Amino acid sequence: MQRILVTGALGQVGSELVPALRTRYGTDHVIASDIRVAQRGAGDEGPFQLVDCTSQRQIQEAVRRYQIDTIYHLAALLSAVAEQKPQVAWDINMGGLYRTLEVARENRCAVFVPSSIGAFGPNTPTDGTPQDTIQRPTSMYGITKVAGELLCDYYHGRFGVDARGVRYPGIISHVTPPGGGTTDYAVEIFHDAVRHGRYTCFLRPDTRLDMMYMPDAVKAAIELMEADPERLRHRNAFNVTAMNFTPEELAAAIRRHMPGFTIDYGVDPVRQAIADSWPNSIDDSAARAEWGWAPSYDLLSMTADMLSHVSGGMTLTD
Ligand code: AKB
Numbered sequence: 001m002q003r004i005l006v007t008g009a010l011g012q013v014g015s016e017l018v019p020a021l022r023t024r025y026g027t028d029h030v031i032a033s034d035i036r037v038a039q040r041g042a043g044d045e046g047p048f049q050l051v052d053c054t055s056q057r058q059i060q061e062a063v064r065r066y067q068i069d070t071i072y073h074l075a076a077l078l079s080a081v082a083e084q085k086p087q088v089a090w091d092i093n094m095g096g097l098y099r100t101l102e103v104a105r106e107n108r109c110a111v112f113v114p115s116s117i118g119a120f121g122p123n124t125p126t127d128g129t130p131q132d133t134i135q136r137p138t139s140m141y142g143i144t145k146v147a148g149e150l151l152c153d154y155y156h157g158r159f160g161v162d163a164r165g166v167r168y169p170g171i172i173s174h175v176t177p178p179g180g181g182t183t184d185y186a187v188e189i190f191h192d193a194v195r196h197g198r199y200t201c202f203l204r205p206d207t208r209l210d211m212m213y214m215p216d217a218v219k220a221a222i223e224l225m226e227a228d229p230e231r232l233r234h235r236n237a238f239n240v241t242a243m244n245f246t247p248e249e250l251a252a253a254i255r256r257h258m259p260g261f262t263i264d265y266g267v268d269p270v271r272q273a274i275a276d277s278w279p280n281s282i283d284d285s286a287a288r289a290e291w292g293w294a295p296s297y298d299l300l301s302m303t304a305d306m307l308s309h310v311s312g313g314m315t316l317t318d
Helices: 013-024 056-065 079-084 086-107 139-159 185-196 216-228 246-254 269-277 285-291 297-311
Strands: 004-008 030-034 048-050 068-074 110-112 166-167 169-170 197-199 209-213 243-245 262-265
Touching: 004 013, 004 056, 004 297, 013 068, 048 056, 048 086, 056 086, 068 139, 068 216, 079 086, 079 139, 086 110, 086 139, 086 262, 110 169, 139 246, 169 185, 169 216, 185 197, 185 246, 185 262, 185 297, 209 216, 216 285, 243 246, 243 297, 246 262, 246 297
Parallel strands: 004 030, 004 068, 030 048, 068 110, 169 209, 197 262
Antiparallel strands: 209 243
16 A cells, blocks of 8 residues: 655645545555644645655655655745745745655655646747647746746656656646635636626636546546556656636636625736646546546536535525
8 A cells, every 4th residue: 555645735635635635545554744734634644744845854754754665846935926926936846846856766756746738938839738848838837837947857767757747737726725826816806706706817808728626636546656667658747637617718607696795896917927838638648548647627507616616505596
């Protein structure tokens, strides 16, 4: 049975990946870790360890103490906050990954590393973005993501570290807020719809981006780590997607349940510029062919499920 360490376990993905891993591999086999202590959530139901990923010693101690063989390295700053603090983003996103890979090399751990659609840039083909294509991102987040993909490839090729990863699109969840991403509007909109019946969106109405519901994001991580390595030609940074839409289209999907819901726009130039540099839609056929990736939720099923959870099961009327 695997012994797993999850870094950044209290973040958006970690809060739901940790319980899913514990259900699959056993509570005591999954160690949640973060730079802060859990108030509620990931750390409550099983082992928790404080780990600052910019400290190789702390990662090493956690790996040795719990005899870890697999690390899900989630600790990172998201795109909008990384643009506000580029130096901190470099330290955490690159420094944390480098140190995690070093510990993985020394202790023969497998590593899951999430990349992002942010690893693409303005001169990447925007529609049906291929798996292997031009990657010249213009945000600090994107630079750390593409450099991270290359570093994972290097650790696999040079040292045999079993590093694997996906390029996540925007992730939508009702459990933990994302905190500092360009795609956060697709989460905020549900909370404001239920609370106020209206939402002011920080991206333009026609901004098309790929998205994924959290159960699919969790499934992607676990299935890729369980995939037969012989079948993996790409290993790191598989394009994965489940749906793509614009704010206008998401609002229309919400209106099917709440006819009176309204949306208006107060565009944030920084996040809009980041979104404009990302693809409209990515091609995830390599993930489908190499490890059987197939999402379960589309725009309509995700919207219905989000509204039901965010409203706590209340009947929605306008
Ligand atoms: C962000 O908006 O920063 C993330 C991402 C797409 O990587 N959700």
